[in-house]
Amino acid sequence: MTKVRLEFRNVAKRFPAQRKSGDIVTAVEHLDFALAEGEVVSIIGPSGCGKSTLLNMGSGLDPASSGEVFVDGEKVVKPNEHVAFMLQKDLLLPWRTIRENVEIGLEIRGVSAREREPISLSLLKRCRLGDFVNHYPHQLSGGMRQRAALARTLAVDPAVLLLDEPFSALDAQTKMVLQQDLGQMLGETGKTALFVTHDLVEAIALSDRVLVMSQRPGRIVKEIVIDIPDRPNPMERRKSPKVGPYVADLMSLLHIDEAVV
Amino acid sequence: MMAGSLALFVVFLAAWEWGPALTGIPPFIIPPASQVWNSFLRMLANDQLMYHTAITAFQVVIGFILGMILGMVVGFILGMSPTAEFILSPYILALQIAPKVAFAPLFVIWFGYTVYPKILVAVLIVFFPVMINVLGAVRAIDPDIVRLAKSFNASRTQVFWKIEFPASLPPFFAGLRIAATLAVIGVVVGEIVGGNTGLGYLLTYGEGSGNTAMVFVTIIMLTIIGILLYGAIVMIENRVLHWLPGRMRPA
Structure with missing residues (x-):
C-alpha cells in the first residue's frame, strides 16, 4: 500500500x-x-x-x-x-539575489551556506534559471520570478x-x-x-x-x-x-x- | 552637465563680486565675494573658525547618530506593536507638531552653556523623520512574506533580521536624508540661543558687531557641514541599497 x-x-x-x-x-x-x-x-x-x-x-x-x-x-x-507553500504572489525579497531567495528556507532552518549552495544551484538550473542566480528579482520577468518561487518551495525538500x-x-x-x-x-x-x-x-x-x-x-x-x-x-x-x-x-x-x- | 554647473558658479561669483557695487547695494548689506573671502582668512587666523566649525560639526554628528538610533528603535517598536502606537500616537503627534527648535531655550535652562542642549535639539529634530519612515516601512510589509517565513519555521528574531530590518532600510535612508539637513538647523539654533562656542555663536557675534562678511562666512561653513553629512548618507545609502531598481550599475 x-x-x-x-x-x-x-x-x-x-x-x-x-x-x-x-x-x-x-x-x-x-x-x-x-x-x-x-x-x-x-x-x-x-x-x-x-x-x-x-x-x-x-x-x-x-x-x-x-x-x-x-x-x-x-x-x-x-x-x-x-510542508511548503507557494502563492500567487512570488514573495521574492527584493534585496536578495535569486539564489539567496531560493535559499531562504534552508537559511532559516540553519543549513550552512556551503550546504545550501549546491541545492539552490541545481534547482535553479532545473527551473531554467541557471543564468540568473545572481540577478535580483526586479530584473526578471513574472514567469521567471514564479519559477524562482517554485525553486524556493522545493529547496526545503x-x-x-x-x-x-x-x-x-x-x-x-x-x-x-x-x-x-x-x-x-x-x-x-x-x-x-x-x-x-x-x-x-x-x-x-x-x-x-x-x-x-x-x-x-x-x-x-x-x-x-x-x-x-x-x-x-x-x-x-x-x-x-x-x-x-x-x-x-x-x-x-x-x-x-x-x-x- | 558638469561644465554647465561650473559655468553658472563662475557667473554667480562674478555677480556677487561686482553686482552689489553696480546696483548701489552697500557692503554692509551684501559684502562682495572677495571681502567674504578675506573675512574667511581673517577668521581662520584670529577667530578660531576651525575650532568653532569642529564644535558644531561634532554636535551635529552626535545628535544625528543618537536621533537616528532612537528613531529607528522607536519606529520598529511602534511598527510591530499597533497597541503601543495607538496609545502613544496622540503624544507623538503633539510632539511632532511642536516646533523642535522652540525647545532650545528650555534645554539651555536645563543644561547651561554646554554641548548638551544643542545635541538634544538635534536628537529631537532628527528623531521624527527617521521614526515615521521606519514605522511606515514595518507596517507596509506584505503579511504573506512574514507567513512564508513562518511556514519555514522562522523565529521572531529571524523574521526581524531577514525581513523587517532589510525591508525598512529604503524608507530609513530617505528619513536620514531629511534628518541630515535638519540636524544642522537644530544645533545652530541651540548655539544661537545659548553658547559661547560653535558657528551659531559666531553668527550672533557677527550680527552684534555688524560684521556682515562674518555672518556670510559662518552661513557658508554651516552649509558645508550639511553638505558633507548629506553626502556621507548618500554614499552609505548607495552601498547598502545597491539592489534597488534604478540603482543598479550596468554589469
Whole structure:
C-alpha cells in the first residue's frame, strides 16, 4: 500500500463573523480526504469557498477548529518542515539575489551556506534559471520570478507542496509553460502536491484527481479521477480529447452556466 | 552637465563680486565675494573658525547618530506593536507638531552653556523623520512574506533580521536624508540661543558687531557641514541599497 502523505480527518474551520456579534461563520467543514505519496490533487470551487483556508490549515499557519490534519502521519499543529507553500504572489525579497531567495528556507532552518549552495544551484538550473542566480528579482520577468518561487518551495525538500493559485497572475502562454515546468518537477521528484486553482483545464492537466468544493460552508462535493496518461506532461494532456468532457463535468458541478442566466 | 554647473558658479561669483557695487547695494548689506573671502582668512587666523566649525560639526554628528538610533528603535517598536502606537500616537503627534527648535531655550535652562542642549535639539529634530519612515516601512510589509517565513519555521528574531530590518532600510535612508539637513538647523539654533562656542555663536557675534562678511562666512561653513553629512548618507545609502531598481550599475 502506498504511504499517505497528507490527510484531512473531518476538518472544519469556524471563526467569528464580527468581533462584537457572537455569530460564527463556518468557512469549511467535513473535509475528509487523503493524498498518497506522489499524488497531485487539485481543489476547485467557487470564490470564497474556503480553498485558501484549507491550505492554511495544511501548512500549520492556521489551526483547524475541529478535526485533524496529518502530514506524514504527524498531526499538524504548527508550521513544520514537511510542508511548503507557494502563492500567487512570488514573495521574492527584493534585496536578495535569486539564489539567496531560493535559499531562504534552508537559511532559516540553519543549513550552512556551503550546504545550501549546491541545492539552490541545481534547482535553479532545473527551473531554467541557471543564468540568473545572481540577478535580483526586479530584473526578471513574472514567469521567471514564479519559477524562482517554485525553486524556493522545493529547496526545503518538503514531503507535501501546497500551491495556492500559483500561476493565476501570469498571462495564458507563460502559464502553460510554467504548468509544464511544475508537472515535470513533480514527476521527477515524486512530490505530493495539493493544488488550489480557479482554472478548470489547469486542474485537469496537472492532477491525478480533482476535488470539487461547494459554496460556503465549503465541503468536498465530488471527486473526479483524471484518467489521462502521462501526468508529468500537462502540455500533452491538455490536448487530450478527454479534457472537454471533464471540463463540462466540472462546469455543471460548479453551476457555472447557471450563473450566466 | 558638469561644465554647465561650473559655468553658472563662475557667473554667480562674478555677480556677487561686482553686482552689489553696480546696483548701489552697500557692503554692509551684501559684502562682495572677495571681502567674504578675506573675512574667511581673517577668521581662520584670529577667530578660531576651525575650532568653532569642529564644535558644531561634532554636535551635529552626535545628535544625528543618537536621533537616528532612537528613531529607528522607536519606529520598529511602534511598527510591530499597533497597541503601543495607538496609545502613544496622540503624544507623538503633539510632539511632532511642536516646533523642535522652540525647545532650545528650555534645554539651555536645563543644561547651561554646554554641548548638551544643542545635541538634544538635534536628537529631537532628527528623531521624527527617521521614526515615521521606519514605522511606515514595518507596517507596509506584505503579511504573506512574514507567513512564508513562518511556514519555514522562522523565529521572531529571524523574521526581524531577514525581513523587517532589510525591508525598512529604503524608507530609513530617505528619513536620514531629511534628518541630515535638519540636524544642522537644530544645533545652530541651540548655539544661537545659548553658547559661547560653535558657528551659531559666531553668527550672533557677527550680527552684534555688524560684521556682515562674518555672518556670510559662518552661513557658508554651516552649509558645508550639511553638505558633507548629506553626502556621507548618500554614499552609505548607495552601498547598502545597491539592489534597488534604478540603482543598479550596468554589469
